[in-house]
Amino acid sequence: MPKGPRPFTFDECYIWEPQSGCWLWQKSCASAGYGRFRKDGTRYLAHRYSWELHHGEIPAGLWVLHKCDVRACVNPDHLFLGTQNDNNQDRAQKGRGRDQHGSKHNMARLTEADVAAIRSDPRLQRVIATEYGITQSAVSQIKHRTRWAHLA
Numbered sequence: 001m002p003k004g005p006r007p008f009t010f011d012e013c014y015i016w017e018p019q020s021g022c023w024l025w026q027k028s029c030a031s032a033g034y035g036r037f038r039k040d041g042t043r044y045l046a047h048r049y050s051w052e053l054h055h056g057e058i059p060a061g062l063w064v065l066h067k068c069d070v071r072a073c074v075n076p077d078h079l080f081l082g083t084q085n086d087n088n089q090d091r092a093q094k095g096r097g098r099d100q101h102g103s104k105h106n107m108a109r110l111t112e113a114d115v116a117a118i119r120s121d122p123r124l125q126r127v128i129a130t131e132y133g134i135t136q137s138a139v140s141q142i143k144h145r146t147r148w149a150h151l152a
Contacts, residue, residue, distance in 0.1 A: 010053060013037065013046070014074050022073040023050075033071035050074040051081075063087055069094060101150045109134060115148045 013035070014023040025035030025046045035046030051064045054076035058064060065087050068078040082090070095104065103111045110118075114132060118139060121128050125139040132139075141147035 010049065020068060020070070020073075021075060022068055022070050022078060023075040024070070025072045025074050029072060035072055035074060046074045047071075047079060050076050051079050055079075065090060069096070102148065110148075112148075112151060115142055115151055118142050 008027075013027045014025050016022075017024050027035060027037050027046070030036050030045070037044055037046060037049075045064075047066065048058060048064045051058060058081065061083065062081045063084060063086075064079050065082045066073055066078055067080060068075075070078070073079075102108060102115075110132060118128055118132065119142060125143070126136045129136045129139045138147060145151075
């Protein structure tokens, strides 16, 4: 009997999310949130593998993009091919990305009102941090205007 983990099939690696229709990758994810795995010594990004499994080879120079904007989604119906420029335009049209500031940024935990309150709050930074669910370092950066610097 061979040692080591039993090989898995692609369909065993995701769960279906009924509200969105996303197939959410349940195995390892890269730091950016994209599913990943190894098969026969080769590394794959799960959404790219899903595209190839269901639609065929990805032409050179094209990316596999998400209609649903869920990086862990491997549903081939939620994927489409495009260039890096297509990806940038899609991101901008959907209001995502680095060009979004403040509470409009998809990773924002605070609102502009929260930042104003933090800047004027005289309590200890660690107390403020606990209240807002952020780090003491983030509070310090907000107070010193190195974070949320776009606000007056």
